[in-house]
Amino acid sequence: MKILDDEKDKLLNHEYDGIRELDNHMPLWWLWLFYFTIAFGVGYMAYYYLLGGPDQHEEYAMEMAEAAEKFKMDEPEEGAPSFAWAFSDDPDVIARGQEVFMGMNNLCFTCHGNAGEGLVGPNLTDDKWISGCSAEAIATSIITGFPDKGMVPYGSGAPLPNEDVNALVSYIGSLQGTNPANPKAVDEARAVDCTIE
Ligand code: HEC
Incomplete structure (x- = not known):
């Protein structure tokens, strides 16, 4: 070697x-x-x-807090908290509500029926309600939707301005007691008596 x-x-x-x-x-x-x-x-x-x-959990919480700050996620949407939801009997407002209800953007009628009699979604013309029937409760139902039941949140995914939500609330209010044909059966297990004044 x-x-x-x-x-x-x-x-x-x-x-x-x-x-x-x-x-x-x-x-x-x-x-x-x-x-x-x-x-x-x-x-x-x-x-x-x-x-x-x-640790990683704290870092995650910190980043989420930072993002919440940056994108103002904690603050309610502009105008939302102070909006005075109310059933209007102004025919123009009700007509606007019907227009939104029947519109192709929101498709409320496909699940609640052309006259609100109910189809996939519950009857909106009777005095049995699952999630309450105050103007505020109905506005909340519309804004947050019921994603697990198929109704998207109209307050975020397909945003409706508060005025349109209130017009829908007013339109739904105007449907009370109209007794349309083929009403969807009441979900007795969940719906409770609630009368729109
Ligand atoms: C894809 C089907 C679908 C569409 C579209 C839809 N909904 Fe619904 N909606 C439902 C279902 C299903 C429920 C019942 C949720 C539950 O069981 O709690 C519901 C519940 C509601 C309620 C509460 C009813 C109650 O008894 O408390 C209101 C008010 C309502 N929808 C209004 C609307 C309006 C207004 C629109 C259009 C902007 C709309 N929905 C679009 C399916 C739909």
Whole structure:
């Protein structure tokens, strides 16, 4: 076996099947990388375990809070809280409500029937209500929808301005006691008596 001069003092004192080993140093770049990982590990441990750095749940909560701030998610939509939901008997408002109800954008009629008699969704013309029958309760039903039952939230996904929601509320109010043909059966287990004044 040929051994170069400068390898002689690096040669380790063992041999296996003719294979010998030189005691080469690790390359400098490798060593620095190694020292860096040690320093990083110490810093990591100090920050997260000793100095109380945030864990992933806290980081998640912080990011969500930041986003809530940035996108103003905590603040109610403009005008929403102060809107005075009320059944209007102004024929123009009621006509607007009917227009929205029958409109192709919102499709209320496809689930509640052309006359509000109910189909997939409940009858809106009787005095049995699942989610309340005050102007505010009906507005809330419309705005938040019932996504698990198929009714989308009209307050966000397909936004309706508050004026249109109130027009719908007024239109639904005007349907009370109209007794349309083919009314959908009342969901006796859930609907309760509620009369729109
Ligand atoms: C895809 C079908 C569908 C569409 C479209 C739909 N709804 Fe509904 N709606 C439902 C269902 C189903 C319920 C019953 C939810 C439940 O069981 O609690 C409901 C419930 C309601 C209620 C509450 C009824 C009660 O008894 O408390 C109101 C008010 C209402 N919808 C109004 C509307 C209006 C106004 C629109 C259009 C802007 C609309 N819905 C569009 C399916 C629909």
